Amino acid sequence: MTEPVLAAHPHTPETSRTRLAAIALMCGAVLCFAMLDASAKWLSASMDPVQVVFARYAGSMALVCLLLNPWSHPGILRTQRPWLQAVRSLLLLGSTLLNFIAVKYLQLAETVSIMFAGPLLVALVSGPLLGEWPGPRRLIAIGVGFVGVLVITRPGFGGMHPAALLSVLGCVCYSFYSLATRKLAAFDPPETTMVYSGVAGTLAMLPLIPFFWTMPQSPLVWLLMLATGVLGGFGHWLLILAHRLAPATVLAPFIYSQIVWMIALGWFAFGQWPDRWTFVGATIVIASGLYLLYRERVRHVPEGSARLD
Template sequence: MSINLAGALLMMASMACFTLNDTMLKLTAGAVPLFQLLFIRSTITFGLILATRGRLGALHFDIARKDWMIIAVRAGTEILLAYFFLTALFNMPLANLTAILQVVPLAVTLASAVVLRETVGWRRMLAIAVGFCGVLLIVKPGAEGFNVWSLYGVIAMLLVTVRDLVTRKLSPTVPSMTVTLVTAGAVAVAMGLASLGVTWVAIDLLTAALIVGSAVFIMGGYFFSIQVMRSGDVSFTAPFRYTGLIWALLAGWFVFGEWPGVMTLIGAAIVVATGTFSFYRERQLSGG
């Protein structure tokens, strides 16, 4: 197996794990208050990362002060993201939300050009503009099908963009698993404090299994996504992140009986096509 093929398979496995995590959390909707759910899930994830003892990647805390500031900003963004993403997830079809999030690579490219002053040619800028038009087809602003949950999905997409942009500023020596551990801990603390204002409920066996399962699958997503960075050409493997939309369509159909409308599917296809072109163009410019 070539290293690029291995990277593609790892990326698809990562997307499958993240989708399974989303599916399990969506299945708990209404059974547990959101803040209680996030506190429990994040605490389990925190414990699982500690239990690996660095087997999924380096884990140490000898990090420069500048990087600690970046990690703190990233963790704060992740706290907001957890709220907006899960609120949207519980109130709109999984595939629709996943389709909105597929524009993140395009949004990161645009933000890199505007904020980080990275060079982005007119072809990729055009692809970004077309991609955002695809998002408009998905969320349908002003149409009868638009609601506040679609807006929550867009906010989640913007927060993921900010998170990824901030992550780019981290020094290469900062371990990914340390960042993941701190993030999980920060979300657990924030949601634990927020949950003090709500009435906790007893959790039945099925809901507990779903929460534990989501924590395991999100750890799988973290593990595979980290391994992807060590396997193959990133410009080759990156487009395979769009398989997350396929997993979401399958989960939506078989688990929730949901299937997106024609306009949503067209919008998703536009986003995937423009994102793939953007990766292809980046590979050409880098000489790949």
Template sequence: MAGGFFLFSAVDTVAKFLTESLDPIQIAWSRQLGLVLGVLVLLALRGPGLLRTAHPWLQIGRGALAAASATLFIVAVAFVPLADAVAVSFVAPFLVTVMGALLLREHVGPRRWTAIAIGFVGMLIVIRPGLGVFHPAMSLVLVAASCFALRQIISRRLSGSDRTETTVAYTALVAILLLSLPLPFVWQTPTWGLEMLLLASIALMAAAAETMIIKSLELAEAVVLAPVHYSLLIWGTMYGWLVFGQLPDGWTWFGALIIVATGVYTLHRERVVKAASSPSK
């Protein structure tokens, strides 16, 4: 899980660098290529039965959300520091909890609702609307985080009926198809050398990162692994400083720490609730 997030941070860094010369849709499309190639290999080995699903529209919707979240985040980081965007994206776990309560009727106690409220205060400290430091691109990060959270909710709904590889296949194929529709209108032929190398690298790193995270979820429960998600802030800050010379200010660190602390507490409460509801061994 940690290795996967390390690679995803590298992908975001390269994507931000490439926005100086290429359209975000083209970058997001290239980002999906590695995973699509892996899915095509699986289809060749296992046949079309891999795409058999009990909920085709949910699978298609999840793929559309994957395309939207990736594209919106890439557009956003073209205008704001990488670490700031990563910090705001940490509202996704809280949104998963809220959506789980509203859409899946999952029980959320007063402690977790309080943690969610405090987490949103942390987000407001990071973006500071009305104080002259808020960039409109941050709203795209919030929409991207919402898309990511809704993807997680759909994943929970699908987990009882569809195999993991089926969900991955639909996500990759639907996302690449949707991103291919506007691609001819924004396509710029990459220059041989650096741009081609960077586009190939994000395809390979994104595919490797996705595979590592899926494998980690097969080996351990999501509530155990979820806090590792916050390592993105470390890698995002490191890459942002090394590549772009950008470091978060004190308020951003303060708000990010509030988000991380309340996020870890929310995940802890989820683990406690699951342990209490599981049958005794």
């Protein structure tokens, strides 16, 4: 007999404190990612997004290598799945590049609302790729969530810049990146995966930089370029710490708090406020994602069954 997921984690004062710490770390991580996107949008006004992506990866790699290196962590570069590490790193790079190009033309709240569809796509493709088949209620929730994406992008109605398609493609890349990360978790520690992400992304961008480089014209631009790397690397480090303290089903709902920061930063830094369709679509997408998390937490999985209900 299989116990419910919730029963596997007794609620003690120590557990509650640990989970509160993990939730705080998760909220700190999404704040870093919101500030990263805002910095990328600001920098894209004076340089090509390719240069911004390079700055994000090079800065992140430098930070990560200071904390995680073969001297302080012997064997950290040892991986059991090098090809999967490479594919995962390129998927993350593709998602970052597409998102940075899109955010140049779209509001911050619009891009993050589209990216929130990532868990819906992960749930949809987990069946054929991982054998985790969604049941009818989860399929309905996934369908409703994708309707929310259509409300945000409004294809064919002229309501949004065509760059929204890049954001959708970035969401697809990020979804497969998430699946690759789940697969790698069974073979390599997260620190190894984090190092490979930074190194692979930086090396992949290096050949492109001579064609897109624009010399920064002020110390503020240099500072923000450095900040993109620090925010990206530090944000992922906070994610690792958070997931060590609490399960993903506890932390995942707080990912959606990022939209609060994105709306606030969009208004404060760029004077942009989402229209009503973005609010409606984001609400639909977030509600669908939260329902999927709810089903994940309360489901009963019979022994020998691979179907998630």
